[in-house]
Amino acid sequence: MLRTLLARCLAVPLVLGAVPAAWADTVKVGVILTYSGRDAALGEQIDRAISLYLKLHAKDLPAGTTLELVKRDDTGVNPDVAKRLAQELILREGVQILTGGQWTPNALAVGALAKEAKIPFVVMTAGGSAVTQNPFVVRTGWTLWQTSYPLGVWAARQSGLKKVYTVVSDFAPGHDGEQAFIRGFTEGGGEVIGSIRIPLKTTDYLPFLQKVKDATPDAIYHFNPGGPQATAFMKALDDIGLARSQVTILGPGDITSDEELGNMGKAALGVITALQYSPAAARPANAEFLAAWRAEYGADSIPTYFAVGAWDGMHAIVDAVKAQGGKVDPDRTVALLRAWSTADSPRGPFRIDTASGDPLQTIYRREVKEVNGKPANVELESLGEWADPFKTLPKK
DSSP: OHHHHHHHHHHHHHHSTTHHHHHTTEEEEEEEEOOSSTTHHHHHHHHHHHHHHHHHHGGGSOTTOEEEEEEEEOOSSOHHHHHHHHHHHHHTSOOSEEEEOOSHHHHHHHHHHHHHHTOOEEESSOOOGGGGOSTTEEESSOOHHHHHHHHHHHHHHTSOOOEEEEEEESSHHHHHHHHHHHHHHHHTTOEEEEEEEEOTTOOOOHHHHHHHHHTOOSEEEEEOOOTHHHHHHHHHHHHTTOTTSSSEEEEEGGGGOGGGHHHHGGGGTTOEEEESOOTTOOOHHHHHHHHHHHHHHOTTOOOOHHHHHHHHHHHHHHHHHHHTTTOOOHHHHHHHHHTOEESOOTTOSEEEOTTTOOEEEEEEEEEEEEETTEEEEEEEEEEEEEOOHHHHSOOO
16 A cells, blocks of 8 residues: 555656656755654754755755755654654655664664665664665664674773673664674673663663672673763762772763763763764864864764764765766665765765665774863774674674
8 A cells, every 4th residue: 555655656756747857956855853852962963963064065966956854853762653754754745865764663664664665765873783674775874783793802802801791772772782792792702691671761770780780790781872861871870889990881882972971970981982983083074073063053062973974974965966966866876875985074984885785984992081171982992994793794
């Protein structure tokens, strides 16, 4: 039923001979993000980067071509809502490209519809590996396997840690991060002495952390989606006496979200993370990005890895539109996106892996340190250039 309806609606321009030429002047991009609720701050990071990139680079589009953003609020992890909004954007608004993809469950739902409608979908931040198992989906963010597997390898082989307890949010990216870290850590000879999955809407972490503390691990691997949840978890670690203790706190970069570091205080100092970006990085492209961001949003505003995934996602979309002279063909757009690369990302050079649709990028080991009196995620070393290990490692 849906396939038939989509086909009929999307076929309308073929009947109305004058419409395609008019549409070539305006490329409509549907944006589905969380603009309200507990995690609206994460959606704001993505939205700000999308808007800023377009403001600065709309002039790069072909003459006579404009790019129109049509925004919708999924209100959080609501795949049914995200799918309904995608249907509305495709059928009523006639968007030619979809983007956003803040949450893995939502991105999977939207991706299935994008595949059916043959609408390219640029996922900017959702970190579950399964998201790109779809030919119409391209990701410009990262995956939890991409950050957590190399962190597990490092923890086992170079840190001296022997026993780790894993504590993750109970949804697809948390499961991915848990499995990735465990594989990397155990392959290197480490031992995982326990694992806990915490319901995503939990606000009281102390009962879970008491069990972890009683197990006396050398380290805790943790994942949460970042933003205010990251601060709540870090404060719980401090309250129970695990932060700033002999127990090493490890995780992907989500757990020390840059815009939340000031709220975490000294509890976050010494936390080790792996990620593809830090605003504290001294790359020229990052300095330019930070200057543009602060000029637009204020000197105290901090762009995060969410913002960088969106910045590069918008860059890829603009480049794909430019390459087609403003006349967007779905198959051609997907092909362009899956071959896209840049040397000028704030995270450093990276490209989209054509086969998987995921980014190929450098992952850095970072530590929260005080820089000029403020906490910052300082990049200590490269853990190498990685595609998504979930797709490249031998299956077990």
